[in-house]
Amino acid sequence: MATRVSHEALILAKLHDAFLDLPGVSYASGMGAANRFPVEGWQLVGSQQFQFGDLRIETPTTTIVVEAESAGGVTNLAKYWPFLEGRPQKRFVLAHLFQVLSANDYVSHIRLWEYLIERMRADLESRCDVRWPEQWEARAFRYGPQVKTTAQIAAYLRRAAG
Numbered sequence: 001m002a003t004r005v006s007h008e009a010l011i012l013a014k015l016h017d018a019f020l021d022l023p024g025v026s027y028a029s030g031m032g033a034a035n036r037f038p039v040e041g042w043q044l045v046g047s048q049q050f051q052f053g054d055l056r057i058e059t060p061t062t063t064i065v066v067e068a069e070s071a072g073g074v075t076n077l078a079k080y081w082p083f084l085e086g087r088p089q090k091r092f093v094l095a096h097l098f099q100v101l102s103a104n105d106y107v108s109h110i111r112l113w114e115y116l117i118e119r120m121r122a123d124l125e126s127r128c129d130v131r132w133p134e135q136w137e138a139r140a141f142r143y144g145p146q147v148k149t150t151a152q153i154a155a156y157l158r159r160a161a162g
Contacts, residue, residue, distance in 0.1 A: 008068040011143050012055050018154035028056040039082045050079045059161045063090045068097040093160040094138035100147050
């Protein structure tokens, strides 16, 4: 019987390790209280609050969140819309990773993600004066055993960290 490989766990570990040499960096992951955020006015408590991605990297000036998908959906993008409306104190960077096991994986999900991110950008700038890329940015990536993007993702995140 073949051992199941978690490509999500592998890439998250590599991205975590890409920041080990930077001073003043902290990490959070999982569903614990330290990796959740409230949305102002929603009265969400405890485990009702949203998770800050699969990996959160805090630098002195930037919050970096990595969302690694092995199933589709845009909830892991849309949940940051009300968060950003609250004008977080630090710059916010989202790297949204979509696992690719075939050429057709996630094509429609990534197109929908790109559509939604443009709506978020326009809305946040016009209603909340939250500007891209000065205060926030987001980028979608593909990952998986046939897609060698780990170094590219790590380089993007390190640049975004400042």
